[in-house]
Amino acid sequence: MTMNNKALAEYLVSAETEKREVTRITAEHPELTVEDAYVIQEQLVGMKLEQGYRIVGPKMGLTSRAKMKQMNVEEPIYGYIFDYMVEDSGRISMSDLIHPKVEAEIAFIMGKDLEGPGVTGAQALAATDYVIPALEIIDSRYENFQFTLPDVIADNASSSRVIFGSAMRRPGELELDLVGVTLSINGQLKDLGAGAAVVGHPAHSVAMLANMLARKGLKIKKGDIILTGGITGAVMLSTGDYVTAKWDGLGEIGFTVSE
Amino acid sequence: MEDHRISALADLLAEAERTGQGTQPLTALHEDLTIEQAYHVQLTNIERRVKAGDRIVGKKIGLTSLAMQKLLGVDQPDYGHLLESMVIENRGEIPMRRVMQPKVEGEIAFVLKQDLIGPRVTVLDVLQATDYVVPALEIVDSRVSDWKIKLPDTIADNASSGLYVLGGRPMKVEELDLTQVGMVLYRNGQIENTGVGAAALGNPAACVAWLANALFRFGITLKAGEVILSGALSAAVNAQPGDTFTARFAHLGEASVSFTLD
Numbered sequence: 001m002t003m004n005n006k007a008l009a010e011y012l013v014s015a016e017t018e019k020r021e022v023t024r025i026t027a028e029h030p031e032l033t034v035e036d037a038y039v040i041q042e043q044l045v046g047m048k049l050e051q052g053y054r055i056v057g058p059k060m061g062l063t064s065r066a067k068m069k070q071m072n073v074e075e076p077i078y079g080y081i082f083d084y085m086v087e088d089s090g091r092i093s094m095s096d097l098i099h100p101k102v103e104a105e106i107a108f109i110m111g112k113d114l115e116g117p118g119v120t121g122a123q124a125l126a127a128t129d130y131v132i133p134a135l136e137i138i139d140s141r142y143e144n145f146q147f148t149l150p151d152v153i154a155d156n157a158s159s160s161r162v163i164f165g166s167a168m169r170r171p172g173e174l175e176l177d178l179v180g181v182t183l184s185i186n187g188q189l190k191d192l193g194a195g196a197a198v199v200g201h202p203a204h205s206v207a208m209l210a211n212m213l214a215r216k217g218l219k220i221k222k223g224d225i226i227l228t229g230g231i232t233g234a235v236m237l238s239t240g241d242y243v244t245a246k247w248d249g250l251g252e253i254g255f256t257v258s259e
Numbered sequence: 260m261e262d263h264r265i266s267a268l269a270d271l272l273a274e275a276e277r278t279g280q281g282t283q284p285l286t287a288l289h290e291d292l293t294i295e296q297a298y299h300v301q302l303t304n305i306e307r308r309v310k311a312g313d314r315i316v317g318k319k320i321g322l323t324s325l326a327m328q329k330l331l332g333v334d335q336p337d338y339g340h341l342l343e344s345m346v347i348e349n350r351g352e353i354p355m356r357r358v359m360q361p362k363v364e365g366e367i368a369f370v371l372k373q374d375l376i377g378p379r380v381t382v383l384d385v386l387q388a389t390d391y392v393v394p395a396l397e398i399v400d401s402r403v404s405d406w407k408i409k410l411p412d413t414i415a416d417n418a419s420s421g422l423y424v425l426g427g428r429p430m431k432v433e434e435l436d437l438t439q440v441g442m443v444l445y446r447n448g449q450i451e452n453t454g455v456g457a458a459a460l461g462n463p464a465a466c467v468a469w470l471a472n473a474l475f476r477f478g479i480t481l482k483a484g485e486v487i488l489s490g491a492l493s494a495a496v497n498a499q500p501g502d503t504f505t506a507r508f509a510h511l512g513e514a515s516v517s518f519t520l521d
Contacts, residue, residue, distance in 0.1 A: 065450065178509035180441030180455030189325070189461060194441030194453035194509070231453075248439035248455075248509055 005036075009043035012155050015141040021098050024142045024151040037153035038216075044156055045080050053082040056225050057110075058213070059136070060205045061157040063198045063229025071149050076199065078209055079157025081227060087161050091256045092137060092237075100139045100160060100237045100257075103230035104181045104245040106195060106202045107134040107164060108171070110224045114206070116214030124206035125171045127220070131202075133165035133250040135243065136227055138234055162227065167251035177201040180248040183232045185241050191232035202228040264289075265296060269303035272402045272416055279359055281404030284412045292411040298477065300415035305340045316486055317341035318474075319397065320466045321418040322410075323459040323490025333410050336460065338470050339418030341486055349426035350515045353398065355500050358421055360406060361398045361518070362495035365442045365506030367456060367463045368395035368425055369487040375467070377475030385464040385471070390483075391429035392437070392463075394508040396516050397488050398422040399495055423488060427512025434510070438462045441509040442492045446502055454492030463489035 008025050015022040025040075026032050049055070062068055063076045092100070111129030139160035142151060152158060177196040184190060199205050205228040210220050220226065237243070241257040268285050275282040285300070286292050309315060322328055322336045347353060353361075372390035400421030403412050413419045440456040460466050466489040471481050481487065498504065498518050505515040 175509060177443060178441040178507060180439040180457075180509060182439065182455055182457045189457060192455045192458055194443050194455055196441075196443040196450055196507075197453045200450055246439060248436060248441055 005040050005043050008040045008154060009047060012044055012141050013047055019096065019098055021143045022141055024147050025154060026148045026151050032150040034150055034153060037150035040154040041079065041156055044154070048082055053084055056081040056083055056086060057227070058209055058220070058224065059157060059159055059227035060209055060229040061152070063205050073149060075212070076205065076208060076229060077149070077153050077157050078212060079153075079159045081159055081162055081225070085159060085161050087163050087255070090254070091258050092161055093258050094239045095259055097137070097139045097160060098141065099145065100137045101234035102183070102237055102243055103136050103138065103234045104183045104232045104247070105134045105136055105227050105230055106176060106179065106198070106247070106250070107132050108202070108206050108226045108228060109168070110220055110222055110226065113219055113222050114210045115219035116211035119207045119210040121201050121203035121207045124203045124210065128171045128203070128206070130168040131171050131174065131176065131250070132168050133245070133247045133253055134227055135163045135245055135253050135255070136230070137161035137163075137237070163253055163255050165247070165251050165253040169250060171203070174249050176203060179250065181231045181245060183235060183243070183245045185235065185243050190235045193231040195231055197231045198229040205229050265299050265303055268300045268415060269307070272300070273304055273307070275402040279356070281359060282402060284403050284407050284409065285415050286409045286412050292415070294411055294414060297411035297414035301339065301417050302477070304417065305342070308342060314343040315340055316343050316346070317488070318470060318481065318485065319418060319420055319423070319488035320470050320490045321399075321413065323466050326494065327491070331408070331410050331413075336466060336469055336490065337410065337414050337418050338473060339420040341420065341423065341488065345420065345422045347398075347422050347424045347516055349424055351424065352517045352519045353422060354519050354521050356521055358398065358400050359402065361400050361421055361498040363444070363498050363504045363516070364397045364399060364491035364495045365444045365454065365493060365508070365514070366395045366397050366459070366488050366491055367437065367440065367508070367511070368393050369463070369467055369489055370429070371481060371483050371485050371487070373483050375471040375481040377472035380468045380471035382462060382464045382468050385467045386432045389432050389464075391431055392511065393425050393429050394427040394506060394511040394514045395488055396424040396426070396504060396506055396514045397491070398498070398516070424514045424516045425486070426514025427508060430511055432464070437464055440511065443507045444493055444496065445505045445507070446496055451496045452493040456492065458492045459490035466490045
C-alpha cells in the first residue's frame with residue numbers, strides 16, 4: 001500500500017472531531033483492500049487510545065442478510081466502541097454528530113476470554129456473563145452515508161454512540177434468536193425484528209468476531225462489552241426525536257435527540 | 260350493483276380456483292367495484308362452499324402491516340373466512356395442485372372461548388375472550404393472475420386466503436407480551452425474515468378487535484371456538500415445490516409445512 005495509513009486515519013478522526021462529512025477514501029484510493037482498511041482502522045484506534053480513551057469492546061457491523069447482500073460481503077465487519085461513545089444521560093446532541101442513525105441490538109458482556117479460530121455460538125454463550133439491550137448510534141463520517149466496504153471498515157464501522165439498557169440477563173435465560181424488538185420514534189413504529197436477524201443468532205455474531213480477531217492474533221477479552229449487530233434496520237434521527245425501543249424479556253430504552 | 264353481477268364476479272373467482280387459471284382483476288372489469296360489494300362477492304363464494312358441505316372454522320385478517328397497506332394504498336386491514344378445507348396439519352405437506360401462486364407468512368392465531376360482538380370491541384375484550392394463542396403459518400394465495408390485486412380484488416377473493424397450519428403449543432395470553440413475541444421464518448433452513456408481534460397493527464389483539472368491529476356491519480359475530488389468524492409478522496415469501504417453511508416463535512414453539520410437486 002502506497003498511501004499513508006496514518007494520514008487517512010487522521011482524516012477520519014478529524015472528520016469525527018469536527019463533525020463534518022468527508023469524501024470517502026476509496027474515491028482517491030480505489031485500490032484499497034479490506035486488509036488495508038483494517039490497518040487504517042488500527043491506526044485510528046491507536047490514535048484514540050493515545051488521546052486517553054478506553055475501549056469498551058468491539059462491535060459488529062453488516063450482520064444482516066440484507067446489508068451483507070447490499071455490500072456484497074460474506075461476513076460482517078467489526079470496529080471498536082470507546083468510553084466517550086457511551087451515553088448515559090438519556091439524550092444525544094445533534095450538534096455532536098454528523099447524520100446519525102439508530103439501530104436496536106443485543107450486547108454481550110463477556111465473562112471469559114474467547115479466542116478463535118473455530119469458536120461457535122455455543123462457546124460464545126458459555127463465555128458470556130450477561131446480555132443487555134443496546135441502542136447503537138451509527139454516524140458514518142462519509143458524505144450521505146455512501147461508502148464501499150473498505151471505507152466503512154477504515155471508519156471504525158461507523159461507530160459513534162451507544163446507549164445501554166439496564167436489564168441484565170444471563171444468556172441462558174432467553175432464546176436470543178427469538179427475542180422480538182421494536183423501534184419507535186415519537187410513538188410511531190419505525191422498524192422491528194427478532195434476534196435471528198443478526199447472522200442467525202446474536203451469539204453467532206460473537207463467535208464470528210472471535211474468529212475474525214484470531215486472524216490478527218487477537219481475542220475477545222473478559223469484560224469486553226460487544227455490540228452484536230442491528231436487529232432492526234438503521235433509522236435516521238432528527239432533532240426533537242424521542243426514540244424508544246423494546247426488547248422481549250430485556251426491557252426498554254428511551255432517549256431524546258436534542259440540538 | 261345487482262345481485263346477478265355480484266354472483267357473476269363470484270363465478271369468475273370460483274372458476275379460477277377450480278381450473279387453476281388465474282382471472283384478470285375484478286377491478287379491471289368493474290373499475291367502480293366498492294369494498295362493500297367486494298365483501299358481498301366474498302360472502303357469495305363462502306356461502307356456496309358451505310352449501311356444498313364445507314364449514315367455516317374462523318377468520319383471517321390481512322393487510323395488517325404498514326408495508327402491505329402502503330403497497331395497496333390503503334389505510335385499513337381486510338378479512339376473509341377460514342374453512343375446514345383450508346386446514347393443513349403441522350409439518351404436513353401441500354401438493355402444488357392445491358394452490359396457485361402461494362406465499363407463506365408467520366402469524367399468531369387466536370382461539371376464542373367467548374363470542375366477540377362489535378362494534379365496540381377493545382383489545383382488552385379480545386384478551387379476555389381468548390382461550391389461547393398458537394403459532395401459525397398462513398399460505399396466502401391469489402385467484403387473480405400474478406397477484407395484480409387492488410383492495411376490492413383481494414377482499415372479493417376471500418382476502419387472498421389459501422391454507423393454514425397451526426403448530427407449537429397453546430399459551431394463555433397473560434403468559435406473554437403479544438406485542439414483543441419474536442418470530443423467525445425459515446425456508447429450507449435459511450432465514451428469510453424475522454418479525455415481532457407489533458408488526459400486526461402494533462398488537463395482534465388489536466387486529467382481532469378491528470375484525471370484530473368490522474364484522475358488525477355484516478351482522479357477523481366472532482364465535483367461541485373460532486380460529487383467527489391475526490396478521491403477518493413479516494413479509495410473505497414465495498413458495499416453490501420442494502420448499503419447507505418453518506416459523507419459530509418465542510415462547511410459542513414452531514409451525515412447519517412443505518410443498519410437494521403433487
